[in-house]
Amino acid sequence: MALPDKVKIVEVGPRDGLQNEKEFVPTDIKVSLVNQLSDAGFLNIEATSFVSPKWVPQMADGAQVMEAIKRREGTVYSVLTPNMRGFEGALAAKADEVVIFGAASEAFSQKNINCSIDESIDRFEPVARAAKEAGIRLRGSISCALGCPYQGEVPVESVVHVAQRLIALGCDEIDVADTIGVATAAQVYRVMSAVTEKVDPRQVSGHFHDTYGQALANIYASLQAGISIFHSSVAGLGGCPYAKGATGNVATEDVLYMLQGMGIETGIDLDAVITTGQWISDYLQRPNASRAGKALVNKRAAVCT
Template sequence: MPLPHRVKIVEVAPRDGLQNEKAFIDTAIKVELVDRLAAAGFQNVEAASFVSPRWVPQMADGAEVMARITRRPGTLYSALTPNLKGFEAARAAGVDEVVIFSAASEAFAQKNINCSIAESIARFEPVAQAAREAGIRLRGSISCALGCPYQGEVPASAAVDVARRFLALGCDEIDVADTIGVATPAKVRAVMDAVTQSVDPARIAAHFHDTYGQAVANIVAALETGITIVHSSVAGLGGCPYARGATGNVATEDVLYLLRGLDIDTGVDLDAVVDTGQWISAHLDRKSASRAGNALAAKRAA
């Protein structure tokens, strides 16, 4: 299949990228991060999470972040909502899209959300219904669709099953996630080909972590199967608290550099994203994990 002419990038750094940071990040920094990313041209920014502060203390200020950001017309601001209480808080905060989640691995579902896959989907039925009634976009995320830290291999049929369940709930978009970054292009092609036989590829997003340095290659493989939505995190921020050794999401700067080289339009300003990656990394007192971002920043400074 030929590569697409345009790809939508969902920028996940403000939520997925920052949620595991141990030191609390000032709300003003989170707000500026969201605003910088929206200004760079992203159509969709994952801005907050409405989970219990006991479980994810870093995301406790989600409502304040949503209240203080400068809304950019044409940008979808998403938030993770684990239950109806979280959904109601997200709706009150004015989010454009709510994200629900399950896993393709029974072992991961038990470790991550303390229930079976089927039970996790059932728990989200009231959230899905409430989202439909409120006219709020609904996205479903499938963790460990390409490998699990507890059970190892995950059959493509497991990802297909969860995707079908999310589709039945009314999800507008479904993320197929390599949560621990173990996939290689052949596995990506197999899983995406299987999932897109049941779900329109225009509604499937690829979410890759870069633990083994395969994320950029995996994105190309996903694009070759008809996928046109890709998740990434500026400066490669993020990880998974339930997957030992799992590094961050693929860096947005690296993805943009790849897509620019393939002559694929994203509508996103790479230079602005490089600046943002360097800025947030400085605030976190670490070097950016983006190879392209660091190289481009060094080239400009030379």
Template sequence: MALPAAVKIVEVGPRDGLQNEKDFVPTATKIELVNRLSAAGFPNVETTSFVSPKWVPQMADAADVMAGIERRPGTLYSVLTPNLRGLEGALAARADEIVIFGAASEAFSQKNINCSIAESIERFRPVTEAAKQQGLRIRGSLSCALGCPYQGDVPVSAVVDVVERFASIGCDEIDIADTIGVGTPKRTREVYEAVTRVFPRERLSGHFHDTYGQALANIYAALLEGITIFHASVAGLGGCPYAKGATGNVATEDVLYLMNGLGIDTGVDLNQVVAAGDFISTALGRQNASRAGKALLAKSRNEAACA
């Protein structure tokens, strides 16, 4: 299959990238990050989570973040909502899209939420029904689609099964997520070849972690299967709690550099994203995890010094 002319990049840094930070990130910093990403041209920014502060203290300021951001016309601002209470928060905050989570691995589902995959999906049914009544867009994120930290290999048939379950409760878009970053291009293509038989190709996305350095290769493999929606996290924010020391989310700057090199339009300004990555890395006091981001930033500073 020929490469697409354009793709949609979903920026997940503000939510997926920051949620596991041990030290609380100031609300103003989160708002500034979202505003910078919006200005860069992302069509979709995963902004925060309406979850219990007891379980995810980093997202305790979800309502304040949503109230403080400058909304860019045409940009979807997504929030994670695990239950009806979270949905109430999302509606009050005027979210454009809610995100629900399920797993392709029974072992992962039992270990993390003490129920089967089927039970976990059914728990979301009242949430999605209520969201549809309110006109909200719904995205389902399917974790451990390419491997599980507990059971290891995840059968392709299991991924297909959960995609069908997500579709049955009204998901408009479904993310195929390599949660622990063990996937390879061969398995990536096998999974997409199978799931595109049961769900529209244009409404499937790729969410790849870079634990084993395979994320960009897997994105390219997904492109070859006709996938045109990809998730990425500015400056590579976000770790992988199931693979100690791993980098986690693929860096947005690296993905944009790849797409630019392939001549694929994203509608996103790479230079602005590089600046946003530098901003949040400095704010967190950590090294920028994006290779392209660091290289382009160094190049820019060198050129400025020589001017």
């Protein structure tokens, strides 16, 4: 299959990237991060989540973030909503898209929320129905689609089943997520090909973590399978909770650098993203996890001197 000419990047740094930070990131920093990413040209940004502050204290200021950001015309601002209370918060905050999630791993579902995969998806029916009635985009994320920390291998049929269930709920888009970053290219191609036999590939996205350094290869395999939507996190924000110290989300700068080199259009200003990635890394006082970002920042410094 020919590779797509254009790809949509969903920037997840402000939500998925920051949610596990131990020190609370001030609201104005979160707002500035979203605004800088908006200015860089992203068509979809995960801005925050409406979850219980007890479980995710970092996202306790979700309403304030959504109220303060500058909304760029044409950009979809997404929020994670695990239940109706979260949806009501998202609706009040004028979110453009709400995100629900279910695991493809039965062991993961039982271990984390003490119910089966199908039961977990059933719980989202009220949220899905309310989103449709309110005219809000609905996205469904399939976690542990390519490997599970508890059961290991995840059957392809399970991923396809969850994708079909989420589409039946009315999801406009489905994320196939390698939550622990263990997948390799051939496996990704098989899974994506199986999913897109049942779901329109234009509704399927790839969400890859770079724990084992395979994320870019897995994105390329997805491109070969006809996928043209990918998630990434500026400066590689976000760690893998199942591999201490490991890289989490694939860095946006690395994805953009690869796609740019392949002549695939994204509509995103790579230089602006590099600046933002270094800014947030400096603020958090940690090394920039993007290889392309670090290299290009160093190249800028060499030119300046």
